[in-house]
Amino acid sequence: xxIVVCVKQVPDTKGGVKFNPDGTLDRGAMLTIMNPDDKxxxxxxxxxxxxxxxxxxxxxxxxxxxxEVLREAIAMGADKGILVTDRVLGGADTWATSQxxxxxxxNLDYDLIITxxxxxxxxxxxxxxxxxxxxxxxxxxxxxxxxxxxxSVIVERQFDDRYHVLKAKMPCLITALAELNEPxxxxxxxxxxxYKADITVWGRADLKDVDDSNLxxxxxxxxxxxxxxxxxxxxxxxxxxxAAASVDYIIDKLKVKHVI
Amino acid sequence: MNIQDYKGVxxxxxxxxxxxxxxxxxxxGKGKDLAKDLGTEVTAVLVGSGIKGLADxxxxxxxxxxIVVDDPELKEYRTEPYAHALASVINExxxxxxxxxxxxIGRDLGPRVSARIHTGLTADCTQLDIGxxxxxxIPGKEQLHNQLLMTRPAFGGNxxxxxxxxxxxxxxxxxxxxxxxxxxRVPGAKAEVIEFNPGFTPDNKYVEILKIVKSVSDVADIxxxxxxxxxxxxxxxxxxxxxxxxxAEVLGGTVSCxxxxxxxxxxxxxxxxxxxxxxxxxxxxxxxxxxxxIQHVAGMEESDIIIAINKDESAPIFDVADYGIVxxxxxxxxxxxxxxxxxxxxx
Numbered sequence: 001x002x003i004v005v006c007v008k009q010v011p012d013t014k015g016g017v018k019f020n021p022d023g024t025l026d027r028g029a030m031l032t033i034m035n036p037d038d039k040x041x042x043x044x045x046x047x048x049x050x051x052x053x054x055x056x057x058x059x060x061x062x063x064x065x066x067x068e069v070l071r072e073a074i075a076m077g078a079d080k081g082i083l084v085t086d087r088v089l090g091g092a093d094t095w096a097t098s099q100x101x102x103x104x105x106x107n108l109d110y111d112l113i114i115t116x117x118x119x120x121x122x123x124x125x126x127x128x129x130x131x132x133x134x135x136x137x138x139x140x141x142x143x144x145x146x147x148x149x150x151x152s153v154i155v156e157r158q159f160d161d162r163y164h165v166l167k168a169k170m171p172c173l174i175t176a177l178a179e180l181n182e183p184x185x186x187x188x189x190x191x192x193x194x195y196k197a198d199i200t201v202w203g204r205a206d207l208k209d210v211d212d213s214n215l216x217x218x219x220x221x222x223x224x225x226x227x228x229x230x231x232x233x234x235x236x237x238x239x240x241x242x243a244a245a246s247v248d249y250i251i252d253k254l255k256v257k258h259v260i
Numbered sequence: 261m262n263i264q265d266y267k268g269v270x271x272x273x274x275x276x277x278x279x280x281x282x283x284x285x286x287x288x289g290k291g292k293d294l295a296k297d298l299g300t301e302v303t304a305v306l307v308g309s310g311i312k313g314l315a316d317x318x319x320x321x322x323x324x325x326x327i328v329v330d331d332p333e334l335k336e337y338r339t340e341p342y343a344h345a346l347a348s349v350i351n352e353x354x355x356x357x358x359x360x361x362x363x364x365i366g367r368d369l370g371p372r373v374s375a376r377i378h379t380g381l382t383a384d385c386t387q388l389d390i391g392x393x394x395x396x397x398i399p400g401k402e403q404l405h406n407q408l409l410m411t412r413p414a415f416g417g418n419x420x421x422x423x424x425x426x427x428x429x430x431x432x433x434x435x436x437x438x439x440x441x442x443x444x445r446v447p448g449a450k451a452e453v454i455e456f457n458p459g460f461t462p463d464n465k466y467v468e469i470l471k472i473v474k475s476v477s478d479v480a481d482i483x484x485x486x487x488x489x490x491x492x493x494x495x496x497x498x499x500x501x502x503x504x505x506x507x508a509e510v511l512g513g514t515v516s517c518x519x520x521x522x523x524x525x526x527x528x529x530x531x532x533x534x535x536x537x538x539x540x541x542x543x544x545x546x547x548x549x550x551x552x553x554i555q556h557v558a559g560m561e562e563s564d565i566i567i568a569i570n571k572d573e574s575a576p577i578f579d580v581a582d583y584g585i586v587x588x589x590x591x592x593x594x595x596x597x598x599x600x601x602x603x604x605x606x607x
Binding site: 095098122124127134137138141154160169222226227239240247254 | 336337338343363364368370372376378379381382384394395409422424425427465466467468469470472473487511535543544565578580583585586587588595599600603604
């Protein structure tokens with residue numbers, strides 16, 4: 001079985017976000033990580049590899065620095081890494097990003113493509129389903145359990161108040177939730193392999209069956225009209241009283257506001 | 261693509277088990293506002309099996325037209341037949357705006373449809389307006405009017421971005437549930453109902469549903485609650501949520517929680533407020549032992565009144581609270597419950 005996992009290098013938003021004076025994101029000042037949902041997708045692929053035997057390829061699109069997440073993936077147990085990087089691909093929205101990744105995937109053999117549900121920088125959850133559309137294969141998003149049965153996958157798919165157990169013929173694309181599993185750590189042998197590994201680097205010319213009009217900033221249907229720091233409503237009153245006085249304070253406010 | 265050919269505001273009227281989801285009515289409400297600004301109509305697109313009867317409810321909440329795609333293949337939500345239904349409706353009726361809820365269904369369906377018809381899709385919008393793009397005139401660049409300006413949080417809620425889709429139609433957005441308001445119900449209002457079936461032929465993209473497991477939950481939906489008593493890691497344990505249950509009961513409210521509480525296994529995921537949980541806007545939101553991480557605040561800051569109780573004076577929740585109480589929740593919450601009981605008994 002051949003599995004391709006799409007991963008993204010993202011700024012770690014946990015520590016807050018840093019901005020340049022002009023309001024753009026200061027990516028250089030922020031630590032980067034492998035996107036958590038993507039890491040869960042990689043772990044799911046590695047478990048399928050452990051259980052059924054598989055070749056796991058990790059694919060990313062980004063700046064040359066994004067090679068770091070491919071080496072991390074190899075250190076965890078992935079077999080190969082492919083980096084798609086090219087100036088003309090920059091500024092892509094989800095449409096252009098999914099076109100780029102689909103163009104790369106057309107060069108590869110795959111039974112299963114796994115992506116994370118969404119990246120923590122954009123939170124769109126669009127690229128996985130859009131890749132599947134461009135490739136004409138089924139998608140199962142929000143996977144919470146994945147099994148292989150013959151030429152099909154059986155996936156538990158999470159909805160708000162229920163889950164569906166779905167069966168899809170491979171090739172198929174699955175999007176994974178961070179809750180799917182606990183990703184393994186890199187192993188010392190894996191880190192050694194990762195250090196030695198050759199990362200395949202592809203540019204625009206290596207993408208198959210994609211028109212220039214669908215790539216990069218120019219190929220992006222959505223455009224940013226405005227970006228700004230979120231304006232919050234701001235703090236109201238703050239009191240530091242003993243318990244009884246605190247209770248009286250709250251009850252007074254509930255009365256003033258006609259809640260009680 | 262001739263952009264002038266695209267007219268009208270369409271919304272996906274999500275139904276599950278032949279019951280309209282709350283988001284369907286919220287989108288009709290918002291769609292009506294946008295349609296008014298554009299001088300056009302709002303059309304609800306109803307997709308399922310045996311669902312025609314829901315058209316009246318959509319009409320009563322403001323839909324001018326309802327397009328019904330009714331087919332046995334559409335009984336349960338599956339990506340492919342639903343994507344085919346919406347893409348076919350868009351190709352046939354050519355709306356200028358198409359809104360979908362940012363639910364587990366809509367966030368799966370929206371990208372598949374937008375990729376099929378080649379247009380942009382803005383995810384998880386919290387505000388939609390009709391306006392100019394670029395917003396301010398730029399010399400040498402044509403300023404387009406009557407564009408859909410779609411505003412959404414990004415980078416974990418740290419920034420907000422406003423997005424336009426000037427050169428493709430429809431302008432598509434998924435919209436966070438609980439943010440837009442339903443219109444006032446007008447009993448007896450009728451809409452023009454149009455039945456449309458593009459034909460459904462199963463292919464490799466149709467997945468098979470082997471089983472549907474519903475989580476048995478008798479818990480009220482936190483998005484409908486007028487009063488939410490929400491607890492965070494500071495509550496300390498699953499058992500200690502009893503304090504919050506008691507307070508909620510006295511006030512006729514509902515208990516909700518932060519992500520830390522779900523991660524700790526103290527409460528189920530459907531009670532979680534925040535970026536990866538639900539967006540709520542109750543009349544009163546008690547934030548008890550919640551530090552107020554930005555991802556949590558993004559899901560509750562629109563509440564009318566926010567009352568925070570936290571022993572850490574510097575907790576960021578105090579930056580959004582209308583009334584902040586620095587103190588020990590273990591003392592304050594039970595005392596508050598007792599005193600409220602007495603107060604309400606006297607009424």
